[in-house]
Amino acid sequence: DGGITQSPKYLFRKEGQNVTLSCEQNLNHDAMYWYRQDPGQGLRLIYYSQIVNDFQKGDIAEGYSVSREKKESFPLTVTSAQKNPTAFYLCASTLTGGYNEQFFGPGTRLTVL
């Protein structure tokens, strides 16, 4: 299970607050991804980054922001502009080029009170 970590495991936020979810990997992977998972739903792509200092919006980027200052780290900020942020957030990483498995972190469950 090692290699990609997320913290915290559970996070509670009041409405109107920004919150940042951490994702770190020591797999030397180039690409990193953030997904949102709602109960009974699939994985929806929020943002992804294939190289340091560059990232692209996924299907549901509104209300979220990311940074990729280091290869190992890809933090996700859930802003107050995200109308329904309560969900399970999964970070993943992979090598770029060719056919490569995505490795997932353990996830962060965010609850807005």
Place this chain on the structure above:
Amino acid sequence: GENVEQHPSTLSVQEGDSAVIKCTYSDSASNYFPWYKQELGKRPQLIIDIRSNVGEKKDQRIAVTLNKTAKHFSLHITETQPEDSAVYFCAAQGNDMRFGAGTRLTVKP
């Protein structure tokens, strides 16, 4: 962009029976098709994958088939066991990875 559809959304089988989950994709440039298993409260984990230059791949009780012309691929689990109960996701990779909505498989003892 890529769009992946997965069916059925729920599947219940008796222990020992086979289970089949089907996915379709839209982007003909997609070239890698992994399947992930997610147990309750845990992270998705890769169980099998197939590349676009291969039509079928098997690993013990699990097999995947790919029809590039029709843009669909399927997961087959034979001799199902209760520990196979989980949510299964298909995915297709082109420029980025897109996942299906998932299939909740229940194997009844």
